[in-house]
Amino acid sequence: MKLTVLAVLASSLAPALASYPITGDNVNCRSGPGTSYAVKKVYAKGHGVTLSCQTTGTSVNGNSIWDKTSDGCYVADYYVKTGTNGYVTKKCGSTSTCVAPKSNQATVDLIAEFEGFVNHVYTDATGHPTVGYGHLCSNSKCSDVKYKIPLTKTDGKKLLADDMKRFEKCITAMLTSKAVLNLNQYGALVSWSFNMGCGAAQTSTLVKRLNKGENVNTVLSQELPKWVHGNGKVLPGLVRRRNAEIALAKKSGSAKALPVKC
Structure with missing residues (x-):
C-alpha cells in the first residue's frame, strides 16, 4: 500500500525510539x-513496543509487514498501531535469524519412500493436487512447478530438495534452545512437517513439549x-510413516542438528 505525503512526513519526523501500542490481545x-x-x-493489548527495523513476512489480514522490536523478536505489523500500513522505520537486513541444518540421507530416503514418485498431477488422500515426491501444488494444474510435467525422476528429486528446505527452515525456527536434537530426530520432524x-x-x-525441554524420543513416540x-479417518499409510519416523529418531550415531547458533 502506498503511503500518503503526510504519512511519509510523519515517519521521517518520528523519533528513533518511538513507542507504538499493541492493538490485539x-x-x-x-x-x-x-x-x-x-x-x-x-x-x-496496549503494551508499547519500539521498533529496530521492519521486513516482509507472512501476510496477516492483508498486511505482510513484520516489525522487529527492541526485544529482538518479530510481531505482525497488523497488531501494532504505527499510524500506517507501510514502513515507519528502516528495513531489516535479513529476514532469517537462523540457518537450518540440511537433512541427512536417511531423512531424504524416508520422505521419498513414503511420498512415492508420480510423474503426473494427481489428487492425494487428503484431496490436494500433488506431483513428484509429494509436492503439494498451489492449483489443480501445478503451475507453480518450474520443471516440465510429466516430471523425470531427476527433476522430481530436485523438486523434493527444494520442498524440503522450507520444512527444514520452519522446524529450525519453531524450536527453542531447549529442544536438543540429533540429525535423525530432526529428520523425523522434517518428514512429519513435510x-x-x-x-x-x-x-x-509436540512442538510445545519439545520447547519445554522434554525428552525428544519420548515426545515423538507419544x-x-x-x-x-x-478426512476424519485413520490412514494406514500415515500409521506406517509415523512409525518409520519414530524408528528413525531412535537410531543413534547421528550428529547434532539443533539448536543452531543464530
Missing part, C-alpha cells in the same frame, strides 16, 4: 517474520502416532 512476538516461527514473547504442514506443526502439542488421520 495477547499478541505473539516470534523468532522470525512469520506465523511458523517460534513464539518468544507475548504482548498484552507431510502435515508447517502451520499444523507450529501449533502442535505425539507422532496422533497424526494419522485424513
Whole structure:
C-alpha cells in the first residue's frame, strides 16, 4: 500500500525510539517474520513496543509487514498501531535469524519412500493436487512447478530438495534452545512437517513439549502416532510413516542438528 505525503512526513519526523501500542490481545512476538516461527514473547493489548527495523513476512489480514522490536523478536505489523500500513522505520537486513541444518540421507530416503514418485498431477488422500515426491501444488494444474510435467525422476528429486528446505527452515525456527536434537530426530520432524504442514506443526502439542525441554524420543513416540488421520479417518499409510519416523529418531550415531547458533 502506498503511503500518503503526510504519512511519509510523519515517519521521517518520528523519533528513533518511538513507542507504538499493541492493538490485539495477547499478541505473539516470534523468532522470525512469520506465523511458523517460534513464539518468544507475548504482548498484552496496549503494551508499547519500539521498533529496530521492519521486513516482509507472512501476510496477516492483508498486511505482510513484520516489525522487529527492541526485544529482538518479530510481531505482525497488523497488531501494532504505527499510524500506517507501510514502513515507519528502516528495513531489516535479513529476514532469517537462523540457518537450518540440511537433512541427512536417511531423512531424504524416508520422505521419498513414503511420498512415492508420480510423474503426473494427481489428487492425494487428503484431496490436494500433488506431483513428484509429494509436492503439494498451489492449483489443480501445478503451475507453480518450474520443471516440465510429466516430471523425470531427476527433476522430481530436485523438486523434493527444494520442498524440503522450507520444512527444514520452519522446524529450525519453531524450536527453542531447549529442544536438543540429533540429525535423525530432526529428520523425523522434517518428514512429519513435510507431510502435515508447517502451520499444523507450529501449533502442535509436540512442538510445545519439545520447547519445554522434554525428552525428544519420548515426545515423538507419544505425539507422532496422533497424526494419522485424513478426512476424519485413520490412514494406514500415515500409521506406517509415523512409525518409520519414530524408528528413525531412535537410531543413534547421528550428529547434532539443533539448536543452531543464530
